[in-house]
Structures are given as C-alpha cells and as structure tokens.
Amino acid sequence: xxxxxxxxxxxxxxxxxxxxxxxxxxxxxxxxxxxxxxxxxxxxxxxxxxxxxxxxxxxxxxxxxxxxxxxxxxxxxxxxxxxxxxxxxxxxxxxxxxxxxxxxxxxxxxxxxxxxxxxxxxxxxxxxxxxxxxxxxxxxxxxxxxxxxxxxxxxxxxxxxxxxxxxxxxxxxxxxxxxxxxxxxxxxxxxxxxxxxxxxxxxxxxxxxxxxxxxxxxxxxxxxxxxxxxxxxxxxxxxxxxxxxxxxxxxxxxxxxxxx
Amino acid sequence: xxxxxxxxxxxxxxxxxxxxxxxxxxxxxxxxxxxxxxxxxxxxxxxxxxxxxxxxxxxxxxxxxxxxxxxxxxxxxxxxxxxxxxxxxxxxxxxxxxxxxxxxxxxxxxxxxxxxxxxxxxxxxxxxxxxxxxxxxxxxxxxxxxxxxxxxxxxxxxxxxxxxxxxxxxxxxxxxxxxxxxxxxxxxxxxxxxxxxxxxxxxxxxxxxxxxxxxxxxxxxxxxxxxxxxxxxxxxxxxxxxxxxxxxxxxxxxxxxxxx
DNA sequence: CGGTTGATTGAGGCTGCTCAAAAGGTGTGG
DNA sequence: CCACACCTTTTGAGCAGCCTCAATCAACCG
Numbered sequence: 400x401x402x403x404x405x406x407x408x409x410x411x412x413x414x415x416x417x418x419x420x421x422x423x424x425x426x427x428x429x430x431x432x433x434x435x436x437x438x439x440x441x442x443x444x445x446x447x448x449x450x451x452x453x454x455x456x457x458x459x460x461x462x463x464x465x466x467x468x469x470x471x472x473x474x475x476x477x478x479x480x481x482x483x484x485x486x487x488x489x490x491x492x493x494x495x496x497x498x499x500x501x502x503x504x505x506x507x508x509x510x511x512x513x514x515x516x517x518x519x520x521x522x523x524x525x526x527x528x529x530x531x532x533x534x535x536x537x538x539x540x541x542x543x544x545x546x547x548x549x550x551x552x553x554x555x556x557x558x559x560x561x562x563x564x565x566x567x568x569x570x571x572x573x574x575x576x577x578x579x580x581x582x583x584x585x586x587x588x589x590x591x592x593x594x595x596x597x598x599x600x601x602x603x604x605x606x607x608x609x610x611x612x613x614x615x616x617x618x619x620x621x622x623x624x625x626x627x628x629x630x631x632x633x634x635x636x637x638x639x640x641x642x643x644x645x646x647x648x649x650x651x652x653x654x655x656x657x658x659x
Numbered sequence: 660x661x662x663x664x665x666x667x668x669x670x671x672x673x674x675x676x677x678x679x680x681x682x683x684x685x686x687x688x689x690x691x692x693x694x695x696x697x698x699x700x701x702x703x704x705x706x707x708x709x710x711x712x713x714x715x716x717x718x719x720x721x722x723x724x725x726x727x728x729x730x731x732x733x734x735x736x737x738x739x740x741x742x743x744x745x746x747x748x749x750x751x752x753x754x755x756x757x758x759x760x761x762x763x764x765x766x767x768x769x770x771x772x773x774x775x776x777x778x779x780x781x782x783x784x785x786x787x788x789x790x791x792x793x794x795x796x797x798x799x800x801x802x803x804x805x806x807x808x809x810x811x812x813x814x815x816x817x818x819x820x821x822x823x824x825x826x827x828x829x830x831x832x833x834x835x836x837x838x839x840x841x842x843x844x845x846x847x848x849x850x851x852x853x854x855x856x857x858x859x860x861x862x863x864x865x866x867x868x869x870x871x872x873x874x875x876x877x878x879x880x881x882x883x884x885x886x887x888x889x890x891x892x893x894x895x896x897x898x899x900x901x902x903x904x905x906x907x908x909x910x911x912x913x914x915x916x917x918x919x
Numbered sequence: 920c921g922g923t924t925g926a927t928t929g930a931g932g933c934t935g936c937t938c939a940a941a942a943g944g945t946g947t948g949g
Numbered sequence: 950c951c952a953c954a955c956c957t958t959t960t961g962a963g964c965a966g967c968c969t970c971a972a973t974c975a976a977c978c979g
Binding site: 483515555563564 | 916
Binding site: 603604605615616619620623 | 956
C-alpha cells in the first residue's frame with residue numbers, strides 16, 4: 400500500500416494492518432467498477448473520490464445495514480467483502496447477494512422505504528455513506544457516472560435472475576460450481592483474484608449453504624465431491640480452482656450476464 | 660397497431676373481442692403503475708400516451724422478446740400477461756418473472772448488450788415499442804416519470820430478491836402460496852382482480868412448476884393439498900383464493916416489498 | 920374420430936434434509 | 950500451559966420431499 404501523498408484518496412491511509420495490502424485498495428473501487436461500463440474522465444473520478452472521502456471501516460461479521468433501515472443513504476463498498484441476507488423468524492436465512500468492492504450495499508437510487516434485507520461485513524470493510532442530495536447532485540453533474548451506475552444496476556439485476564435460475568433449476572453441485580464461477584469473474588473484475596486463480600471467500604459452510612439454498616451438511620458433501628473431482632478446494636476461507644474449464648462446464652456457466 | 664385518429668389512446672379501439680373489456684385497458688397501464696410511485700401531471704400522462712401510441716397486439720404463447728435480442732428498444736406491456744423465462748439446452752426452464760400490465764418487458768434503461776432471457780405472452784398482449792432516443796428524451800423532459808420508473812425498478816429488484824428467498828428457503832406448498840399472494844397483490848394494483856378476489860392466470864401446471872422450481876407432477880399434488888386445506892383453487896387458468904389470511908400465514912407473506 | 924396437450928395418479932428412487940455425534944480449531948481464563 | 954467453551958467441519962444413519970417414469974384420463978381441435 401503506497402503512501403500517496405498529494406492524492407485525493409483519504410482511505411489509503413486508513414490502513415491498520417497489512418492484510419488488505421494484497422489488494423489494490425489504493426484505487427477507488429467504485430470508479431474501477433464504473434469504468435468497466437463507461438469511460439470516466441478525470442473530473443468524474445475526482446467527484447467519486449470526493450463522494451467517498453467520508454469513509455469508515457466496519458469489522459468482520461458486523462452489520463453494515465439492517466432490515467428496516469431507511470434506504471436514503473447510498474452506501475458503496477470500497478474495500479472488503481459483504482453480503483445481503485434475509486432472515487426468517489424461524490432461523491432460516493437466505494443470502495441474496497455477495498458484495499465485492501465497488502458494489503453498493505444500500506439502495507442506489509431515489510428515496511424509498513425501509514430496506515427488506517440486511518447487509519453484513521464478511522471481511523473488514525471500508526464503506527462510504529453518501530447523503531442522497533450529494534448523490535443526486537453527483538448524478539446530475541456527471542452523466543457518465545449516472546450512465547455507468549445504471550448499467551451496473553442492470554448487471555446486478557442480471558445476477559439476481561441468474562441466482563433464480565441457479566436455485567430453481569440446478570442440482571447442488573452445479574449450483575455451487577456456478578457460484579464459484581460467478582465469483583471468480585467478479586473477483587477478477589475488482590482485482591481480488593489471488594495468484595493461483597482462486598480468491599478469498601471467508602464464508603462458513605453454513606453461510607455457503609444459505610447462499611445456495613442448501614444445508615451446511617450438504618454443502619460439506621458437495622465440496623468434498625468437487626474436491627475429489629479435482630475441480631475446486633475450499634479451505635481456510637480460500638477458494639481454489641483447479642480446473643476452470645471443467646468447472647464452467649459443470650456449472651453451465653456463461654459469463655456474459657456479468658458484463659453486458 | 661391501431662389507426663391513430665385524434666384520441667391519444669389508440670389501443671382503446673383495438674379491441675377485437677370482448678374478453679379484455681373486463682379489465683380497464685382504457686387507462687394507460689404504464690401511467691397507472693407509475694402513479695403508484697409518484698404523482699404525474701397531465702403533461703406527463705400525455706407524454707406516456709404518446710410514447711405508447713405505436714402499440715401492437717401479440718397472440719397468446721407467442722414470443723415478445725427472445726434471448727439474444729438487442730435490448731435497445733423499451734417494450735412496456737400495456738395489456739395482458741406475459742413472463743420472462745430462461746431456457747436450458749437440456750429442456751430445463753426457469754420462469755424469472757411474471758409481467759402484468761404496466762411492467763416493462765425489455766430493459767428499461769440505457770443501451771446494453773443482448774438480453775439473457777426471453778419474454779413470452781401468456782394471454783393476448785398489447786405492447787408498445789419505444790426507441791431508446793424517444794425514451795431518453797421522455798426521461799429528460801419528465802423527471803416525475805424518470806423518478807417513478809426508478810422506483811418501479813427498485814420494486815422489481817425487490818421482487819427478484821423475494822423469488823430468491825422463495826426458491827432457496829421455502830417448501831413447495833409455501834412457495835406456491837407465496838407466489839399466489841404476490842400475484843394477488845400485483846393483480847390488484849393493475850386492476851386485474853376478479854370479483855371473487857382471485858385472478859386469471861393462464862399458466863399450465865408445468866409452467867407454474869417452471870416458476871417455482873418444481874415439476875408439474877409435484878405442482879399438481881401441492882395444488883391438491885392447498886385445495887384440500889381450503890386455501891386456493893386453480894382451475895381453467897383462474898386462481899381463486901378462499902382464505903387469504905391463512906394463505907398469507909402459510910406463505911409467510913409480507914406485501915411491503917411490493918410498494919416501498 | 921384420431922391426435923394432441925394438459926391434468927391426474929401410482930410406484931419407486933434419488934437428492935438433499937434431519938438428527939446426532941465426533942473431531943479440529945481457536946480464543947479465554949485460570 | 951492447560952482446561953474449557955464455542956464454533957466449524959466432518960461423518961454416519963435414516964428419512965422425506967420432490968423427482969422420474971409411466972400410464973390413465975379429460976378436454977379440445979382439426
């Protein structure tokens with residue numbers, strides 16, 4: 400993590416331990432994501448830096464947003480991993496999406512009612528909190544950012560639809576394979592791929608199950624099966640991919656929905 | 660595609676049989692939906708009428724959009740029911756959403772790549788096709804419409820998340836109950852509720868299964884069970900609800916996600 | 920009337936769940 | 950440094966929700 404003296408990116412300095420240093424948190428993750436959809440100029444990027452200047456760290460496993468919170472504030476995730484989830488009274492839980500740097504935790508739009516899900520940090524997370532007026536002004540003054548955010552939101556919808564397909568139609572091992580493929584792609588896009596092509600994913604098997612609509616017991620068995628087939632290994636919160644081609648074919652994975 | 664005389668609502672006249680007359684297709688369904696989110700003035704409404712002037716009927720079971728189509732054109736559904744679906748090569752199929760009048764079949768935003776799903780008419784459908792420049796101008800000139808559309812898209816995302824919860828966590832009978840609850844609400848909003856509180860839903864049991872991630876055989880058994888419990892009856896493409904309260908409690912249904 | 924599509928029913932089987940217990944790992948406090 | 954608590958992973962046994970296959974029935978249609 401370089402000391403970036405004159406740079407307008409305050410969160411570079413907020414860097415307690417060396418863990419995150421493996422990832423390029425010295426680039427504004429939001430800008431990085433938006434540029435995949437639409438080229439931003441220097442002014443746009445400065446505006447984004449400005450918006451995300453007031454940022455804070457959240458400890459692993461802590462709630463970033465809770466069900467029922469107002470959805471006024473826009474909360475981009477600048478570093479770390481998090482997930483959206485919906486909990487039942489009887490203990491059932493569904494993970495709705497996994498959030499990587501550049502994703503937006505809260506509602507990315509107009510004022511709306513309370514949110515119907517919670518957002519929880521998976522690792523230590525750096526988040527910004529942008530008041531809605533600030534955000535609206537940003538959109539008005541920077542059409543490129545507005546356009547890119549719209550694209551990003553279309554992709555997010557596509558991801559939701561893909562999860563529906565996954566949950567509705569695929570068997571457990573296909574489901575897990577598909578999730579791994581999706582995450583590998585998204586991790587690459589936000590530069591969180593490890594050298595061996597895998598990525599950090601500090602989920603318990605129970606949480607993996609909550610994402611896949613499976614029990615932790617079954618997740619365990621499916622993981623063992625995929626490991627035995629030399630496709631992936633999941634240990635110590637790290638997902639390794641041994642045979643990406645075959646994994647893709649098991650998952651019937653088509654990455655186009657992540658970029659179009 | 661009606662002859663467009665002086666009236667700003669051409670599709671009123673395009674009324675071949677009396678079937679649809681049971682429903683208020685003489686109000687612009689898109690305007691009706693958007694006004695639930697934000698008040699429109701007369702100018703806004705006229706602009707919507709104008710946008711949807713060039714409309715056409717699609718026969719039941721015909722494709723409205725196909726996977727791979729460009730997502731440039733904005734295609735609002737003005738009358739009738741339709742659904743989005745994703746088909747596998749091996750015959751599996753998942754229904755991604757059910758579309759009611761006022762919903763938008765295609766991508767409701769910026770230019771984007773090809774769509775990853777198909778849209779198929781369930782009943783005879785009236786659709787409009789708005790070229791993207793027209794649409795963009797509409798959004799620029801009518802902030803109320805733009806805001807309402809944004810809200811609508813947030814609700815649509817909430818619906819997708821709810822389907823994920825449904826598929827991931829609920830048992831077959833809860834799942835079906837939840838779907839019925841959701842549809843009852845949405846049908847009411849677009850004024851398609853029948854007098855007895857049920858609604859037309861011309862799905863085969865196979866298609867119901869494709870929406871719920873179940874086989875048609877199991878759907879049949881679940882329907883019988885819910886019928887035996889005096890909750891609902893599904894016959895001749897009509898869903899009847901006998902005990903809305905108990906149905907809601909079986910489904911663990913909370914309607915707030917449909918409006919906020 | 921034969922042909923086709925969808926609803927219904929039955930039998931049997933597999934995927935994934937439940938319950939339960941053991942094994943590893945980790946942090947805390949004595 | 951050990952004992953203990955707690956959590957996660959792993960494994961086993963048994964069960965059941967849902968699926969597959971298949972046959973029958975009902976409705977519609979040319």
